[in-house]
Amino acid sequence: MQLESLYQEIILDHYRRPHHKGLREPYDAQVEHVNPVCGDEVTLRVALSGPGTDATVADISYDSLGCSISQASVSVMADLLIGKRVGEAMEVCERFLALMQSKGADAGEEDLLGDAVAFAGVSKYPARIKCALLGWMAWKDATAQAVDKAGSIA
Amino acid sequence: MQLESLYQEIILDHYRRPHHKGLREPYDAQVEHVNPVCGDEVTLRVALSGPGTDATVADISYDSLGCSISQASVSVMADLLIGKRVGEAMEVCERFLALMQSKGADAGEEDLLGDAVAFAGVSKYPARIKCALLGWMAWKDATAQAVDKAGSIA
Amino acid sequence: MSVVADTAAPARPLDTDAVRADFPILSRTVRGGSPLVYLDSGATSQKPRQVLDAARAVYERSNAAAHRGAHLLSEEATDAYEGARADVAAFIGADPGEVVFTRNATEAVNLVAYAMSNAATAGPQAERFRVGSGDEILATELEHHANLVPWQQLCQRTGATLRWIPVTPDGRLEETGLDELITPRTKLVALTAQSNVTGAIPPVAEIAARAHRAGALVIADGAQAVPHHRVDVTTLGADFLVLSAHKMLAPYGIGVLYGRRELLEAMPPFLTGGSMIEVVRMEGSTFLPPPQRFEPGVPSVAEAAGLSAACAYLNALGMDNVEAHEQMLTAHALEALAQIPGLRILGPATVADRGGAVSFTMEGVHPHDLGQVLDERGIAVRTGHHCAWPLHRALGVQASTRASFYVYNTPAEVEALAEGIRAAQRFFSA
Amino acid sequence: MSVVADTAAPARPLDTDAVRADFPILSRTVRGGSPLVYLDSGATSQKPRQVLDAARAVYERSNAAAHRGAHLLSEEATDAYEGARADVAAFIGADPGEVVFTRNATEAVNLVAYAMSNAATAGPQAERFRVGSGDEILATELEHHANLVPWQQLCQRTGATLRWIPVTPDGRLEETGLDELITPRTKLVALTAQSNVTGAIPPVAEIAARAHRAGALVIADGAQAVPHHRVDVTTLGADFLVLSAHKMLAPYGIGVLYGRRELLEAMPPFLTGGSMIEVVRMEGSTFLPPPQRFEPGVPSVAEAAGLSAACAYLNALGMDNVEAHEQMLTAHALEALAQIPGLRILGPATVADRGGAVSFTMEGVHPHDLGQVLDERGIAVRTGHHCAWPLHRALGVQASTRASFYVYNTPAEVEALAEGIRAAQRFFSA
Ligand SMILES: Cc1ncc(COP(=O)(O)O)c(C=O)c1O
């Protein structure tokens, strides 16, 4: 059975007990993203601290509705990115994207991606990649908006 | 060679020397019909004489541009219908239509259709049936208009 | 069901072994050797050999531009194309001149919607198709996006207002309140002849009669009805009916718009180009009578031949038998699924006025996850909102899992589905 | 020819025996045993085994609704469909995201024309597509009805004015006077990349550059160009390019609209329905980015796979070799036909900037009659106005006979054509 390779224990754990869930104040940008195929949705807020490109991801909070993969993925992401410099976090995000597009060929760099390497199996199921990316794309969008805002204020 | 069964001598004769060609006065109705596939066109006038349904086809005159089949067909038709009562002429027209739709199964009633039986071979070539019918449909249309007009005057 | 003409002949059970042998794809295995259990015919049906052979025969023997050439191949192609039109017409009880070949059901709906906005700048004979501010289009919450979004867009183009018939909690049309919804302002009623989610079969004839009394036109979405039941346009009551060939054993690339003759005759063109014109000048053009007026471009003759072969295949099975077979499978599925704790059927719980699409949700297991477990076992279902998002919203769910049946499905496959659902439940509650 | 990218490789003659063996239909006989001489590829091409097999393989192995299911077959179908998009994109030098699958070239032109009128009620990003009174659409007298009538209709819907570039007596575009025709009022220039009647290949890049300087968009009709020459959208100059798969060895039911990315991104939808939406509510809907925005409905995945196989087949022959082969046949035909008294070629007398459509008239023999005699000898040509009626009017003829060539035609077939024409002449002058 291939199911276990897709649904690793760590994914099911995050799915059942998501981290950082719930919308919190303060935040610099909020976005809503939806997966048009299934209607899965996420509302995600990003709070940055510090100046310009040196800013740090102070908080990621979210509310979401979706499958185990999309739920676990946003939870893992929040764990991973909170506290990182924006530039670093963007790089992690790019790496995760590359992992998702690897069609199972890539195992993921655990030092960089941490628990997110558990999603390597998803990349073999094209229909599920969007699920895994939903939260990440929302974060990228929200962060870009927050950075823009900070830039236009500064 | 099947060509001779399609292009009977009588058809080629009418094609080379069409009868009743040229637009004449007086007339009761004039129509223009066109074959959208090839652009073949006929302008046709009908003159009726006599009252109502007893009216006689006094003249059919036409100007046309087209292939041998369409040219010969309108010429043969004019020969055949001029002088007939409208009702009779309509019947001939219906018979010719039926002949054209017979897919080669029908030889045509020579006593009714005269030279027009030469077109029996056309019914085996679906793409040419419209050619053979162009003049006839124009006559039918023009005659209906002329009868209508006579009715509305009377 | 109400869209079926009466018949005296008792249903004959389908010989599914023989049927399955006609479908090459059904003998393949998936995901590490599981036999394929294809329960996604609502999305697209599989195709029997007979259909694939008929299409291929055109390509290998008679391929040419139908209606365009003066040569033998073109004659043969024209015969195949017009023969297919006659066969499809007979299949739905229409005259060949009332059958317009389109690309699919989606394009057929768009054809009518755009013809209606084109009526604004067409001649007076198009008068009855005109809509504008103050006019209403009435859709339903049960619709597939293909019979909803084109009407939203028509309203956006013309200033008309979209209203809709709501659904009941079991996914049927809510019929109380119709009198307030169908009024003299209603220009057109768009409704499905069978829901692709709940399987509900609305009373099209009744609603059409009301619509006609109010002076409205009626378009029925037959994409899920025509493949599965005997549909006869003379009793259906709708003015227009659309369908997609690929959902009824036939190839992609072809669909049908049926329209009552006098409507098609008065309707302005939609897609324009070759073969639909009467005379073209740079200054302007005139158009052929229907159905040609609505069929620009070189005809999809091989696909039409495939559709004709599909009609023949279904006729040979007998549409009443097809319906009875699916009803048997649906009853079996409703029963088996009802026994699974936490499972909610979206749609009627019995087979009365209900076709073979069985959608459901499952407590604690998201449809995507459920579909994944089923897929791992070789069972192909659809998950998501199935292009009927407002319906899902109305039923208070975000997404669902759908099993849909056709002539090649068996009770054993229904049982495999039920067992798969239980396995998913075990996996995610572990 | 100008639409071809430069290449250093010398043309390699096609092995027509080998090519012909791939096309099952070419071994059939017609009209009492004559071998088929198919000179009507301009209407639709014949299909090689490889293409038919590729389409059938999808139906027999991987058929499912692409982009819609969560199961293996749907994954495979999606791969086939998106793979085909990438292959077609590579074939014309575009990015996959710039390739929209349509039903055919006709629908692709209509897509742009309707998107432009839809821009009237779409958001501000659609601004540059809006046309109305005072604006002009510039077509040409050389156009196929498919790239003319949709623009007439757009003008009728919006109040814009249609103008056109006339043709020269030898069936090319008249380039003097372009400065008066292309002005700041011009919103769009619609022109063919190769005439289906005269074979003329207009200087698309030059005209597009002028149009762009005036702020106009450019749509090129590639239906007759893409199958026969190496066309690269990065050098073609047009903003949009349309084609029909069935004219390039592939099945019916699928075609392509290429559009520059930022244009597709700003363009409002045309056909609406499933799979092109982002969020649907009864109150209104939002739409996906291109290309999905323009592809409602279940994708024609088998036909897309067929088109991909056709691109592969043509790539294996080499498009430069294909072009050289047709140029050889065209030169041969022009020479052979020039020797027949009373025969008038409609179009350029030499192969420079000219493709392989050879249309002609014959004194004393109507095209229908000529076509009939040829058909009797097994030679399939097209007769009539070939959906280019204004062009025929401009050239002072009512109809013509057209021979058109492709990869499977041979010099012997050209000679059979010439001999057939002489036979017709004898028959009708007898
Ligand atoms: C130049 C040209 N444009 C457009 C078309 C239309 O192609 P289709 O009918 O496949 O849409 C054709 C062929 O008929 C053509 O020759």
Ligand SMILES: Cc1ncc(COP(=O)(O)O)c(C=O)c1O
């Ligand atoms: C009820 C209904 N209507 C319309 C459609 C649209 O069919 P197509 O995508 O073939 O146009 C579908 C299928 O997707 C359907 O289920």
